[in-house]
Amino acid sequence: MNNRTDPILYIVIPCYNEQEVLPITAPMFLQKINDLAAAGKISPDSRVLFVNDGSKDRTWEIICDLAARDPHYAGICQSRNRGHQNAVLAGLMEAKSRCDITISIDCDGQDDINAMDAMVDAYRDGCDVVYGVRSKRETDTFFKRFTAESFYKILNAMGAEVVFNHADYRLMSARVLEEFARFREVNLFLRGMVPLVGFKSTCVTYERHERIAGESHYPLSKMLALAFDGITSLSIKPIRFITGFGVFVALVSFIGVLWAVIEAALGLTVSGWASMTSIICFVSGVQLICLGVIGEYIGKIYLESKHRPRYIISDATPNFGEIKEDAQ
Incomplete structure (x- = not known):
């Protein structure tokens, strides 16, 4: 498929324990599908x-009920909770052979669904990737705004190519998804991987709202873990930083040794434990940090070498069709 004038769109929505918000936002997504179709855009x-990411509440039951009431709803269910990035990937990979374009979006209602109109227009004008970018963060607290913007700046500084203020709200064409399927990483950071595929892209800005219902599943700890995964999965700059820092410490240590020898030769040395203890603690701390970063990379190599499936679908709504396990 590669239809620019009347494309089949699949809105891919990861869901984890979303029984409170899903009944509210699902009709909104359906209405957007109907509006775009009525306008002749899709x-x-x-x-x-919907992609149920191993929810422990009634999320999957609600998805099945929606699909039974309207054929425009469909759902797949992962065999267990695999995390947001794997859930988005599962939806994209299962949809790529069934549609011309996908738009991934969270189900909490924070991302403005009306931005989809501009995304589809950009696709019809020739773009294969359209990034949804937040225009401002006035609804965020100062701490949230500061940490979020620092998140993107640090990622770019460390070599992970990301679009500033873009999360996982994006349009991707079927041919981009076909190429993206060749990226076999187990450690996923989609907002850094998609730009690596290339193809013509653009951005659509929108205002993000408060979550309609329920609680956020992305606290600060998960954001920090995602940032660290993004850096270590897409860049070797931390390793190079360690090398450079090691050279710097070695030079400083060499100067210190020369100073100690000269002081000893002149008979000016005074026995003391404070300076020695400080140096030992500093160097030991640096070594442990370096080993930790190197160990993170080794751990990712270990996980990648296993070639485990990135997602396993245990169930699907009857109207979705055949499901294939991602085991390549």
Whole structure:
């Protein structure tokens, strides 16, 4: 498929314990599908695809009920919770052979669904990737705004190519998804991997709202873990930083040794434990930090070498069709 004038759109929505918000936002997504189809921008065969990421509440039951009531809803269920990035990937990979374009978005209602109109227009004008970018962060606290913006700046500084203030709200064409399927990483950081695929891209700005219902599943700890995964999965700059810092410490240590020898030769040395203890603690701390960073990379190599499936689908709504396990 590669239809620019009447594309089949699949809105891919990862869901984890979203029983409170799903009944509110699901009709919103369906209405957007209907509005775009009525405007002649997408095919009436477009769908809303929910990906249940091993939810422990009634999320999957709600998805099945939605699919039974309207054929524009469909759902797939992962065999266990694999995390947000794997859930998005599962939806994209299962949708790529069924549609011309996908738009991934969270189900909490924070991302403005009306930005999809501009995304589809950009696709019809020739873009294969359209990034949804937040225009401002006035609804965030100072701490949230500071940490979020620092998150993107640090990622770019460390070599992970990301679009500033863009999360996982994006349009991707079927041919981009086909090429993206060749990226076999187990450690996923989609907002840094998608730009690596290339193809013509653009950005659409929008205002982000408060979560409609329920609680956020992305606290600061998960954001920090995601940032660290992004850096170590897409860049070797931390390793190079360690090398440079090691050279610097070695030079300083060499100067210190020369100073100690000269002081001893002149008979000016005074026995003391404070300076020696400080130097030992400093060097030991540096060594442990360096080993930790190197160990993180070794751990990722270990996980990648296993070639485990990045997602396993245990169930699907009857109207979705055949499901294939991602075991390549």
